[in-house]
Amino acid sequence: MQSLLTNLLILDSILIVIAVLMQPSKQQDALSALSGGATDLFGKSKSRGFEAFMEKVTVVLGVAFFGLSIALMYLSSH
Numbered sequence: 001m002q003s004l005l006t007n008l009l010i011l012d013s014i015l016i017v018i019a020v021l022m023q024p025s026k027q028q029d030a031l032s033a034l035s036g037g038a039t040d041l042f043g044k045s046k047s048r049g050f051e052a053f054m055e056k057v058t059v060v061l062g063v064a065f066f067g068l069s070i071a072l073m074y075l076s077s078h
Contacts, residue, residue, distance in 0.1 A: 002075050009068045016061045023054045 047055060 002072065005068055005072045005075065009072060012061055012065050012068060016058065016065060019054060019058045019061055024051050
């Protein structure tokens, strides 16, 4: 059981890296971080389409990562 969870954790880690790399870059956000970002105060818009899907995938994979980590920790302590 422990080796199965370890393999799932490794697979989840690889999928998280791929999901983060597939997300579209936000060049404007990096620029506003350097300049103070006052011009973008009310310009926040909700992400749509592919960007929203990738954000959800990343969140689900992150939750799965922590769940698998906690389960592995519990199994290794008993």
